[in-house]
Amino acid sequence: xxxRDPATRNPLRxxxxxxxxxxxxxxxxxxxxxxxxxxxxxxxGARALTLGIGDDCxxxxxxxxxxxxxxxxxxxxxxxxxxxxxxxxSVGHRTLARGLSDLASMGARPLAAFLSLGLPRxxxxxxxxxxxSWLDRFLDGxxxxxxxxxxxxxxxxxxxxxxxxxxxxxxxxxxxGRALLRSGARAGEVxxxxxxxxxxxxxxxxLSGLAEAAEANRRPRRLRIPKSLGPELVPHLYPxxxxxxxxxxxxRRVATAAIDISDGLSTDLGHLCEESGVAAEVRAEALPVHAxxxxxxxxxxxxxxxLLFTAPASARVPRSIAGVPITxxxxxxxxxxxxxxVTLVSAEGSRSLEAHGWQHFK
Amino acid sequence: xxxRDPATRNPLRxxxxxxxxxxxxxxxxxxxxxxxxxxxxxxxGARALTLGIGDDCxxxxxxxxxxxxxxxxxxxxxxxxxxxxxxxxSVGHRTLARGLSDLASMGARPLAAFLSLGLPRxxxxxxxxxxxSWLDRFLDGxxxxxxxxxxxxxxxxxxxxxxxxxxxxxxxxxxxGRALLRSGARAGEVxxxxxxxxxxxxxxxxLSGLAEAAEANRRPRRLRIPKSLGPELVPHLYPxxxxxxxxxxxxRRVATAAIDISDGLSTDLGHLCEESGVAAEVRAEALPVHAxxxxxxxxxxxxxxxLLFTAPASARVPRSIAGVPITxxxxxxxxxxxxxxVTLVSAEGSRSLEAHGWQHFK
Numbered sequence: 001x002x003x004r005d006p007a008t009r010n011p012l013r014x015x016x017x018x019x020x021x022x023x024x025x026x027x028x029x030x031x032x033x034x035x036x037x038x039x040x041x042x043x044x045g046a047r048a049l050t051l052g053i054g055d056d057c058x059x060x061x062x063x064x065x066x067x068x069x070x071x072x073x074x075x076x077x078x079x080x081x082x083x084x085x086x087x088x089x090s091v092g093h094r095t096l097a098r099g100l101s102d103l104a105s106m107g108a109r110p111l112a113a114f115l116s117l118g119l120p121r122x123x124x125x126x127x128x129x130x131x132x133s134w135l136d137r138f139l140d141g142x143x144x145x146x147x148x149x150x151x152x153x154x155x156x157x158x159x160x161x162x163x164x165x166x167x168x169x170x171x172x173x174x175x176x177g178r179a180l181l182r183s184g185a186r187a188g189e190v191x192x193x194x195x196x197x198x199x200x201x202x203x204x205x206x207l208s209g210l211a212e213a214a215e216a217n218r219r220p221r222r223l224r225i226p227k228s229l230g231p232e233l234v235p236h237l238y239p240x241x242x243x244x245x246x247x248x249x250x251x252r253r254v255a256t257a258a259i260d261i262s263d264g265l266s267t268d269l270g271h272l273c274e275e276s277g278v279a280a281e282v283r284a285e286a287l288p289v290h291a292x293x294x295x296x297x298x299x300x301x302x303x304x305x306x307l308l309f310t311a312p313a314s315a316r317v318p319r320s321i322a323g324v325p326i327t328x329x330x331x332x333x334x335x336x337x338x339x340x341x342v343t344l345v346s347a348e349g350s351r352s353l354e355a356h357g358w359q360h361f362k
Numbered sequence: 363x364x365x366r367d368p369a370t371r372n373p374l375r376x377x378x379x380x381x382x383x384x385x386x387x388x389x390x391x392x393x394x395x396x397x398x399x400x401x402x403x404x405x406x407g408a409r410a411l412t413l414g415i416g417d418d419c420x421x422x423x424x425x426x427x428x429x430x431x432x433x434x435x436x437x438x439x440x441x442x443x444x445x446x447x448x449x450x451x452s453v454g455h456r457t458l459a460r461g462l463s464d465l466a467s468m469g470a471r472p473l474a475a476f477l478s479l480g481l482p483r484x485x486x487x488x489x490x491x492x493x494x495s496w497l498d499r500f501l502d503g504x505x506x507x508x509x510x511x512x513x514x515x516x517x518x519x520x521x522x523x524x525x526x527x528x529x530x531x532x533x534x535x536x537x538x539g540r541a542l543l544r545s546g547a548r549a550g551e552v553x554x555x556x557x558x559x560x561x562x563x564x565x566x567x568x569l570s571g572l573a574e575a576a577e578a579n580r581r582p583r584r585l586r587i588p589k590s591l592g593p594e595l596v597p598h599l600y601p602x603x604x605x606x607x608x609x610x611x612x613x614r615r616v617a618t619a620a621i622d623i624s625d626g627l628s629t630d631l632g633h634l635c636e637e638s639g640v641a642a643e644v645r646a647e648a649l650p651v652h653a654x655x656x657x658x659x660x661x662x663x664x665x666x667x668x669l670l671f672t673a674p675a676s677a678r679v680p681r682s683i684a685g686v687p688i689t690x691x692x693x694x695x696x697x698x699x700x701x702x703x704v705t706l707v708s709a710e711g712s713r714s715l716e717a718h719g720w721q722h723f724k
Contacts, residue, residue, distance in 0.1 A: 050429065054637065055544050056464040056622060057431035057534070064426050067412065069419035072531060074478040074519040102418040116436040116478075116529045157436040157529070167478045167519070167529035169434060172419070182417050260418060275416065 033124060033135070034158065040143055041153035048111045048173065049152050058154040060112060062173055068111075069172040069179060071102035077164035083123075085211050085223050088134045089141030090237040091166070094303075096145045098262070099170035100241035101305040105260040107180040107250025108172030110151035110243065115142070115168055118161030138166075141238075149243060180250055184257035185276035185310040191330040192317055194245050194307045197265060198293025199235030201301025207233060235290065239305045244322035246307055254317060258309040264300040266342065267355040268308055273341050276310075282330035282353060284346035299344070300356040395486060395497070396520065402505055403515035410473045410535065411514050420516040422474060424535055430473075431534040431541060433464035439526035445485075447573050447585050450496045451503030452599040453528070456665075458507045460624070461532035462603035463667040467622040468541040469612025470534030472513035472605070477504070477530055480523030500528075503600075511605060542612055546619035547638035547672040553692040554679060556607050556669045559627060560655025561597030563663025569595055597652065601667045606684035608669055616679060620671040626662040628704065629717040630670060635703050638672075644692035644715060646708035661706070662718040 038053045051059035062068055075098065077083050081091045096113065103110055123134035132140075146153060151170065211223050225233065242260070249255040259272045265282070273280050289298040310332055311317050320326055333339065340352030400415045413421035424430055437460065439445050443453045458475065465472055485496035494502075508515060513532065573585055587595065604622070611617040621634045627644070635642050651660040672694055673679050682688055695701065702714030 051541070051543070056467040057433040057470065057532075057541070059468075059536075059541055060430040060432060061538065062424055062430065068422040068424065068430070068533075070422060070474070070476060070517065070531075070533065071419040072476045072478050072517060072519055072529075074480055074521045074529065076480050076521050076523045079521055079523070105418040106421075108419065112432070114432060114434045114531065116434050118436055118438050118525075118527055155432065155434060157434055159436045159438050159441060161438045161441070161525060161527060163480075163523060163525045163527075165480055165523060165525075165527055167434075167436065169432075169476065169531050170419075171430075171432065171533075174421075176423065179413070179419070179421055181413070 037139065037153070037156075037158075040139060049154050052152065052154050058112065058114070060154075060171065062111075065176050066173045067176050067179060069103055069106045069108040069174055070169065071099055072167060072169045073098040073102070074167045075165065083134075083164060083222075085207060087141075087225070087237065088137035089144075092138035092141030092143075093145050093238050095166045095168050096142050096149075096151070097239050097241050097305060099168040100145070100149055100151060100243060101260040101262060103170050103172035104241045104243045104246035104305075105180065105258050105307055106172070106174060107178065107246045107255075107258070108174040109247055110149050110170060110172050112154035112171045113146060113151045113168065114154060114171075115156035115166065116158075117156070118159050118163070118165040120162060120164060121160055123164060149241070174250060178250055180246065180255050180258035180309070182257055182259050182272050182275035185272060185278050185332050186256060187278055187332050187334040189256060189310040189312055189332040190315075190317070190328050191269075191280055191282065191332060192309050192311060192326055192328050193261070193265075193288070194242050194321070194324050194326055195304070196288045196290040196293075196325075197261070197304060197306065198295075198298035198301045199290030200239055200303045201236075201297035202290060202293040203233045203236035204303075205297075207236060232292070236303065239303060241305050242307045242324065245324055248321045249307070249309055254311050254315050255309040256311060258307055261304045261306045261308055262302060264302045264356065265298065265308065266300050266353050267302070269342050269353075270355045272308065272310075273335075276332075277335060279333040279335045279339050279341050279343070280330055281333055281343045281345055284344055286327065286329045288325065288327045288329075299353065399501065399515070399518075399520075402501060411516050414514065414516050420474065420476070422516075422533065424473075427538050428535045429538050429541060431465055431468045431470040431536055432531065433461050434529060434531045435460040435464070436527065436529045444573075445496075445526060445584075447569060449503075449587070449599065450499035451506075454500035454503030454505075455507050455600050457528045457530050458504050458511075458513070459601050459603050459667060461530040462507070462511055462513060462605060463622040463624060465532050465534035466603045466605045466608035466667075467620050467669055468534070468536060468543075469608045469617075469620070470536040470541065471609055472511050472532060472534050474516035474533045475508060475513045475530065476516060476533075477518035477528065478520075479518070480521050480525070480527040482524060482526060483522055485526060511603070536612060540612055542608065542617050542620035542671070544619055544621050544634050544637035546617075547634060547640050547694050548618065549640055549694050549696040551618060551672040551674055551694040552677075552679070552690050553631075553642055553644065553694060554671050554673060554688055554690050555623070555627075555650070556604050556683070556686050556688055557666070558650045558652040558655075558687075559623070559666060559668065560657075560660035560663045561652030562601055562665045563598075563659035564652060564655040565595045565598035566663075566665075567659075569598060594654070598665065601665060603667050604669045604686065607686055610683045611669070611671055616673050616677050617671040618673060620669055623666045623668045623670055624664060626664045626718065627660065627670065628662050628715050629664070631704050631715075632717045634670060634672075635697075638694075639697060641695040641697045641701050641703050641705070642692055643695055643705045643707055646706055648689065648691045650687065650689045650691075661715065
């Protein structure tokens with residue numbers, strides 16, 4: 001039944017596009033919320049951002065000779081994160097990291113971010129006793145990574161939603177025609193990756209173990225993570241997008257193709273092969289498996305945000321880029337009948353490596 | 363409890379950023395869904411879109427000397443639309459119209475759209491008897507407007523969500539430094555608007571009346587709209603963003619400031635005054651009230667997507683632009699102590715016009 005009070009008779013309305021007065025969440029505190037976000041976003045604008053939060057659109061002024069890379073990623077509570085498991089700051093960090101990693105894989109540098117949040121009202125209010133709200137802590141994690149990555153928050157939207165969801169848009173710049181694509185790999189090239197594999201999956205297993213134990217003990221809704229476990233969980237809670245590495249590979253014209261390992265090596269290498277029209281061979285013993293992770297976690301673990309890239313056999317690829325180790329893990333082959341798209345070679349012999357990226361709840 | 367099957371042990375995963383293989387919705391039919399969206403998006407790319415759906419990012423190549431305008435709008439079921447009331451094609455149309463209208467108000471021409479959809483699984487499956495799914499019909503409405511507006515769908519994301527939500531990102535181009543801002547209005551200028559006011563609000567009242575009648579009669583979940591009512595409901599179900607008019611005003615250097623009327627005249631004129639540091643006076647008898655709408659609906663009705671703009675008194679403003687009438691509705695005044703931000707002048711005298719844009723459910 002509709003409320004016929006003139007000020008509230010229409011249950012359908014739109015919020016403002018750029019955090020500038022939209023009342024997407026309703027309630028008296030919302031203008032303060034929005035102005036708080038606007039304040040936190042100020043002073044961190046890239047020079048390319050000529051108009052930030054406060055008008056119908058943000059305005060970007062790319063440098064001449066630049067292409068713009070654009071990516072968007074939707075995270076939904078219960079699917080991409082769990083309110084009971086993940087600290088709010090981790091959800092903010094991970095939301096942004098997903099988008100930044102897509103820029104990294106193209107060799108683009110971040111110009112601006114746009115964040116749309118749908119949130120249950122209880123997540124926007126302060127905790128009892130005047131503590132920070134879930135949204136405050138989400139923004140702590142978001143802005144810490146945004147500032148470190150020089151990704152200015154240039155706009156977004158805020159609306160009440162029964163389910164928490166965050167959609168992140170990243171716009172980056174890359175010299176014209178120089179973006180690293182998935183489609184550039186050729187037979188004979190070497191397959192490389194940054195960092196290690198399986199750390200995020202192992203940390204997730206640890207986190208889910210904690211959660212199960214807490215559930216079994218009927219502990220409170222929000223999981224408490226022991227401080228001592230913090231470092232172990234970092235690869236899952238606070239993964240680092242490889243922006244510096246992607247830009248280095250683009251600038252030095254080293255990589256012929258690249259993709260970020262967001263759905264697991266087996267899945268993302270399949271994408272790269274598909275788009276390049278090639279096959280690949282991975283040597284199991286060459287894989288830089290994260291300490292404490294299993295080979296299975298390294299092969300199929302998602303949300304690593306490491307870069308997978310190819311380079312000609314003659315290319316000089318350094319052992320590390322900006323402090324992150326680079327490892328040759330295999331090679332690119334011609335696609336041919338009867339050959340698996342991706343072959344895993346190990347001491348036990350060769351087998352087809354099927355895509356087993358992270359799956360949903362069943 | 364987690365499923366320990368290796369392929370499904372992680373309930374947290376990310377989808378692909380660009381509709382290119384992400385399994386955000388899970389299930390066997392999803393790759394088909396995504397490839398269907400990709401297919402529908404192809405062949406409508408702007409020349410500026412050098413790489414569309416299929417890599418980690420889309421790539422845009424702006425013309426030299428152009429600024430990019432970016433806007434993002436989140437629509438959530440039960441708040442911005444109702445699954446029981448709105449035809450799916452209308453939801454698709456309105457989702458895109460919100461973003462396009464923001465471009466229109468800056469005088470920008472659309473380059474590319476990015477669409478993130480969180481959907482309950484039942485909305486993505488076909489109707490019994492092989493009919494089109496809710497998503498199919500959403501896309502019908504979306505692409506009809508996208509194609510008419512030359513806004514290429516360049517990417518997006520798709521995830522299962524218990525609540526339907528759509529986040530739209532629009533990127534447009536405008537000659538450098540020429541975007542129409544909210545902040546450019548000066549005292550002495552004339553206040554104009556495109557089209558009529560109150561039509562969307564009146565149509566919404568009609569729609570909610572139908573819904574209440576159906577509820578009272580315990581009719582089925584989905585509202586059936588009698589064909590004869592179609593034209594009357596168009597201003598609410600299929601509002602037209604004023605892209606041609608905004609670009610004309612920018613190109614001819616006629617407008618000094620502009621905003622789209624998305625939250626109601628009283629609210630959006632307040633925004634314009636705020637950002638320009640001015641006050642305004644509106645003449646009630648000059649308002650182009652839509653046939654069948656009340657003055658209240660014209661003053662406070664949102665989701666009109668008409669443009670409100672200012673021009674110097676000496677400017678030659680035509681009576682219509684691209685077939686849409688232009689009406690002078692008031693003037694811009696100096697901000698001064700004791701003067702309301704917006705004054706409404708009518709036969710009954712002058713009064714302060716307070717912002718009463720559309721509000722949420724209480």
